[in-house]
Amino acid sequence: MSFPKHFLWGTSVSAAQYEGAWNEGGKSPVLLDYATSGSPQKSYRTLHYLDENGNCQEKDFMITCHIPKGAKLVTFDDLHYTNHRAGDFYHRYKEDIALMKEMGFTTFNTSISWARIYPNGSEGGLNQEGVAFYRDVFTECRNAGIDPVITLYKYDEPIYFDLKYGGWSNRKMIDEFVLFATTCFKEYKDLVNKWITFNELNMLLASTINSVAGSDPSMNQERYEEVHNQMVAAARAVKKAHEINPDNKVGCMICGVCIYPLTCDPLDIMEAYRSFQDEFCYCADTMIRGEYPSFSTRVWKEKNVHLRISEEDKKDLKEGCADFLAFSYYMSFCKTTHKDDLMEGKGNVFQGAKNPYLQVSDWGWAVDPVGLKYFLHFLYDRYQKPLFDVENGLGAYDVISEDGRIHDAYRINYLRSHIQCMKEAVEEGVDLFGYTTWAGFDLVSASTGQMAKRYGFIYVDMDDEGNGDFHRLRKDSFYWYKKVIETNGEELD
Secondary structure, rough: OOOOOOOOEEOOOHHHHHHOOOOOOOOOOOOOHHEEOOOOOOOOOEEEOOEEEEEOOEOOOOOOOOOOOOOOOOOOOOOOOOOHHOOOOOHHHHHHHHHHHHHHHOOEEEOOHHHHHHOHHHHHHHHHHHHHHHHHHHHHHHHOOOOOEEEEEOOOOOOHHHHHHHOOOOOOHHHHHHHHHHHHHOOOOOOOOEEEEEEHHHHHHHHHOOOOOOHHHHHHHHHHHHHHHHHHHHHHHHHHHHHOOOOOOOEEEOOOEEEEEEEHHHHHHHHHHHHHHHHHHHHHHHHOOOOOOOOHHHHHHHHHHOOOHHHHHHHHHOOOOEEEEEOOOOOOOOOOOHHOOOOOOEEEOOOOOOOOOEOOOOOOEEEOOOHHHHHHHHHHHHHOOOEEEEEOOOOEEOOOOOOOOOOOOHHHHHHHHHHHHHHHHOOOOOEEEEEEEEEOOOOOOOOOOOOEOOOEEEEEEOOOOOOOOOOOEEEHHHHHHHHHHOOOOOOOO
């Protein structure tokens, strides 16, 4: 068989996008709780707040944005916040895990909301109600034969940290994260032995990479400081995890960015490779190899960044290398130096030229299964560490047919083609130990804040305006993926 005997099959969700119960169980707010929905035309959602004069303001929401100085985050009665209830996993996790068991999942990747465990940081103390909730979830998974892979951070630190420390550019966040991670490693030692530190850590750099180099030196400096502090925090967490349980495997997770040159012009080839260094390898090299790559000096010079890297930081990075490399993969881009040929290609946060050879999704993302095979080979050749494809899926509009079912052949076709190319890469020697789709259940899109952008095998009855009762409905893809798992990826038709 192509895939290893104990290959992990399952799906991924995140606490902020699927749990709901944003102010229940002792949880404190996170920034996503104050963001409304966007749309395919308006790429990013909107953050509403009161400025220092008490006037209502709004700005395009980015995962990396901060609360403006003097601002106050409040909710407005005339706005709908999709994250507040999301997919209601908090109240329905037993039902959802039963559906996972029915599909035959051997793993489930979700995140632990930091705001449920330490709602107000170390100062506010441990929230036992939050600890108990995740223990119940992981116990339910184990009872269903599901080996959970748990992400510690997925853009959902408590607002408290932004107000107290100003976010991740403050090194005090390192100690706060290590405390949070250590608590999780100890509390769930008997239930979880596969962890991911930071989700898509390189996403923090998107706003600086997509802008003109040097156009905003203060933002560049802040973003690279944030990334450095997160990588040091991750490395320290890896060491803690190994001390607490030698069987723990801890991975880093990077947003997959597969980049091609638009033309065979050597300058385009160099531009594509340089972009891949900046957008992916800068973080992955550091987390896997334990030190900044040689090209980082070029990056810092171009961005006018001056990092304060202590000897202790270097030691932590070297001693806390990730055990495996997890990544997301949805689409690919092209890069070119020929500005007349530049057609904007849409994607999660990184930007590039549109590939004329590829079709696109409803949201304009290029569909490129061959790119996944290329990407897998590139990563394994470069790092020689086990790989885990932790996010791959198709966001689309789903319609309930007259027969009461959702016939999502488009989703099946997307996943089939990607699994086939993944299978070929494994047959050709790539060490890939798991695959979790994004996402098994319809949830809130991180970028647009929509429920209408559906990824799941299971339909969740809730729309962008808050209408629905959250009932679950199996789509055609549910039965297809069940068969894929039963045959360990051999039966894809």
